[in-house]
Amino acid sequence: MKRAKRGGIPLAAAVGLAVASLATSLTSVAADTYMPACYKPAPGVTTTIKYPARPGPYRVALVNGYTGIPWRTQMIQESRAWAARPENARNIKELKVVSTGADVAAQIAAVDNFIEAGYDVIAFDPVNPKAFDAVIRRAKKAGAILVSFDNPVDNAEILQITPEWTRFESIRTQATLDQMPVKKGRLLEVRGPAGNAADRDLHAGVQKIVSNYKDIQVTEVVGNWDTGTVQKVVSDAIAVNGNFDAVTCQYGCQGVTRALQAAHSPAIPVGGDAANGFVKALAAQKLPGVAVSTSPGQGPVALQAAVALLQGKTFPTRAYLPIPYVLTKDMKPDVNYFPNLPDTYETVASYVDCGISFTPQEVNKFLADNN
Numbered sequence: 001m002k003r004a005k006r007g008g009i010p011l012a013a014a015v016g017l018a019v020a021s022l023a024t025s026l027t028s029v030a031a032d033t034y035m036p037a038c039y040k041p042a043p044g045v046t047t048t049i050k051y052p053a054r055p056g057p058y059r060v061a062l063v064n065g066y067t068g069i070p071w072r073t074q075m076i077q078e079s080r081a082w083a084a085r086p087e088n089a090r091n092i093k094e095l096k097v098v099s100t101g102a103d104v105a106a107q108i109a110a111v112d113n114f115i116e117a118g119y120d121v122i123a124f125d126p127v128n129p130k131a132f133d134a135v136i137r138r139a140k141k142a143g144a145i146l147v148s149f150d151n152p153v154d155n156a157e158i159l160q161i162t163p164e165w166t167r168f169e170s171i172r173t174q175a176t177l178d179q180m181p182v183k184k185g186r187l188l189e190v191r192g193p194a195g196n197a198a199d200r201d202l203h204a205g206v207q208k209i210v211s212n213y214k215d216i217q218v219t220e221v222v223g224n225w226d227t228g229t230v231q232k233v234v235s236d237a238i239a240v241n242g243n244f245d246a247v248t249c250q251y252g253c254q255g256v257t258r259a260l261q262a263a264h265s266p267a268i269p270v271g272g273d274a275a276n277g278f279v280k281a282l283a284a285q286k287l288p289g290v291a292v293s294t295s296p297g298q299g300p301v302a303l304q305a306a307v308a309l310l311q312g313k314t315f316p317t318r319a320y321l322p323i324p325y326v327l328t329k330d331m332k333p334d335v336n337y338f339p340n341l342p343d344t345y346e347t348v349a350s351y352v353d354c355g356i357s358f359t360p361q362e363v364n365k366f367l368a369d370n371n
Contacts, residue, residue: 034313038354039161039305041316049159051145053312057093058121060306061114062299064099065107065127065151066193069225070275070344071251071296072099072125075150076368078349078358079299084366091307098370102193104128108135111146121145121306123299129154129197145309149302150294151198156317159309161302163294164320165198169205169248171325175290176248176271177213179327184215185245188237190223190230192250202250219244223252227277230255238263249273254343257281274324277343279336282328291336292325293348297356304354324348 033039033048062079064072076097082088083095096114100106104127114122115138122144126132132153139146140157149161177183189206192199210216221237223230230252238244238259246269249256253272258281260268267287272278274293282289298321305315326336333339337347341360350357 032314034308034315035354038351039315039319042318042320045316045318047317048314049317050314051309054310056091058091058307058310059093059119060095060303061119061122062097063107063110063122063124065125067099067101071346073368074346074363075296075299077363077366078296079303080366081358081362082300082303096371102127104131111135115139115142115144119144120310123147123149123302123306125150126153128195147302147306150298151196159305159315160318161305163323165201166205168292168323169202170209171323172271172290172292173206173209173248175327176246176269179269179288180246183213187216187218188244188247189218189220190234190249190256191220192225206248225251227252227255231258234259235262244268253278254281257285261285274347276338276341276345276347279331279347283331283337287328289328290325295348295351296346297349297351300356301351301354321351322353
């Protein structure tokens with residue numbers, strides 16, 4: 001994939017945690033951590049996390065938060081697909097999945113239930129970054145291992161696996177602004193759920209880049225990562241303010257392209273997600289833009305790490321995942337978007353550096369319901 005540049009510098013370049021848990025080992029981060037090309041130490045992380053190996057097969061739980069979001073649906077499907085593969089199934093006695101919605105108390109209760117039921121490891125995508133200290137202490141006392149993924153928690157006592165969200169948004173915002181013919185005007189920022197750690201860090205990424213452009217003003221709206229909501233708030237923003245000069249959107253970004261089309265907006269730069277409908281729309285509407293991906297393969301990546309921790313493998317205490325992206329001008333059908341697949345399909349289903357790869361056919365064999 002080609003890298004966009006700014007002033008001859010690659011776009012991606014423009015942009016010691018202390019752990020105390022049951023028998024956890026703290027050492028300097030070194031090349032002997034598990035799959036270092038996948039689980040890369042976050043900048044400034046100088047310690048590792050390791051637990052005594054325990055015999056398998058293991059009881060594994062996955063606790064999702066938000067529901068009704070296609071990314072979460074596919075993440076659960078991919079997690080089940082990964083666990084069903086023979087090489088992984090032999091290590092997993094059972095995998096239980098539960099989605100609790102946006103209620104942080106319900107998510108904490110679900111984690112507690114799995115701790116009390118004696119599960120070996122619980123991977124969870126946290127609703128709120130600051131609410132999990134008490135349940136982390138309870139897991140430690142009970143001997144359960146917790147792994148957070150996707151959205152980080154503000155707690156250094158468990159393994160955290162996440163994209164570097166501020167850099168993620170810096171890549172998207174920089175690529176969007178790079179495609180503005182004149183670096184001045186109004187940028188519409190479509191944010192996610194209030195109070196969410198990823199939204200917080202993504203917003204910081206926008207601010208980091210926009211601070212370099214004194215003639216660009218930002219208008220914020222909240223799309224809640226939902227395509228319908230995004231379409232409404234973008235349409236409302238255009239109705240109130242007139243056309244914008246660029247848009248950056250966290251997720252549900254097909255709502256942006258629909259709103260722009262309905263408003264007969266000029267072909268302005270749009271930065272968004274990697275959902276099939278959005279990427280197809282960028283190509284079809286000839287919008288200069290960028291699709292930046294956090295793959296739903298994060299679920300399997302987290303489960304892979306969870307099993308490896310149970311087997312005594314070593315990880316950096318906070319691991320950052322790769323950030324794939326592609327510009328409209330480089331998009332190709334059946335490579336970056338899929339004309340014959342649903343709009344909700346996440347076009348980047350894999351993390352190749354993590355050994356995680358799926359076909360749509362494999363993913364669609366599995367359901368995303370609670371069990």
